[in-house]
Amino acid sequence: MRLAIFLHGAKYGQSAKLQSRIVMKQVSRGQALEVSARVATQVNWGDLDGDHLQEKVVDLSPEEFGKRLTAFLKNGCQFIFGDPKSVTTKQFDTASFIGKGWTTWKGPVNGDGLAGEEDIDSRSLALTEIELANFIWL
Numbered sequence: 001m002r003l004a005i006f007l008h009g010a011k012y013g014q015s016a017k018l019q020s021r022i023v024m025k026q027v028s029r030g031q032a033l034e035v036s037a038r039v040a041t042q043v044n045w046g047d048l049d050g051d052h053l054q055e056k057v058v059d060l061s062p063e064e065f066g067k068r069l070t071a072f073l074k075n076g077c078q079f080i081f082g083d084p085k086s087v088t089t090k091q092f093d094t095a096s097f098i099g100k101g102w103t104t105w106k107g108p109v110n111g112d113g114l115a116g117e118e119d120i121d122s123r124s125l126a127l128t129e130i131e132l133a134n135f136i137w138l
Helices: 029-042 050-058 060-075 122-126
Strands: 002-008 017-023 086-088 129-132
Touching: none
Parallel strands: none
Antiparallel strands: 002 017, 086 129
């Protein structure tokens, strides 16, 4: 997944407006078939309870099943198990997220974003651990 950033209205003395969107490569038919084949052949079906599978998975509506499986796949087929109390953080690296040559917005909001101090909330630099118990999940 890549974040594409566009600047609009930066000509004729207008202030630049930053707009972003997620650009994703569409999953190919081959990739979808590969995932289907792996589910069919690589899941240890003998370790699963058939009644539980029926109740919690097979009986889901097609919409709910699709929503849950999509979320699982988007997360790289990983779950958070147990009850984690906190997670450690690291400083955000624009280059590794977006790509080399990209930086954080610099200067005032009505500027061009290329000159001045980086627009980073200094509190975020001091944040080294997030306590999940303090989250309000909506």
